[in-house]
Amino acid sequence: MSRKAFTLVEILVVVIILGILAAIVLAQFSGTTSEARLNALRRDLQTVRAQLQLYRIEHGGYPDATTTDAWTAQMTEPTDADGNPGTDFGPYLHTFPTNPFNDSSTVVIDTAGTSGPGLQQASTCGWYFNAVTGKFAPNDETVAGHGGL
DSSP states (O other): OOSSSHHHHHHHHHHHHHHHHHHHHHHHHHHHHHHHHHHHHHHHHHHHHHHHHHHHHHHOOOOOOOSHHHHHHHHSSSSSSSSSSSSBBSOOOSOOBBTTHHHHHHEEEEESSSOOOSSSSSOOOEEEETTOOEEEEEEEEGGGGTOOO
């Protein structure tokens, strides 16, 4: 007798093998996505921290705004020596980066220097800035375990 079709068992074996291969490939890609986010976060932190230091050197202190919009404006628009709109210094950043872990570019500004990242509005703010010490960090608890970025 001649066979012209696959049996149900043969088809099931092929489907199971394809499912196992798909699970292995998907697991590898999910780790890559997380690593890519972490690398983007490190790059953005390095850039903003360097520009904050340049701002501090040119203005004699860190940006002193108390709202996200004003603070971002001091970093992304030209300023005078007092940090007000002007033409003497800056801009330090063309656009303010978005935290890749919570997709927010807003900044929590700790003017008293008493809190820390992840403690204030973690679900709505992407970044934390300590106006006293100049510490700039991600404001997201998901990245807290990555060596104190």
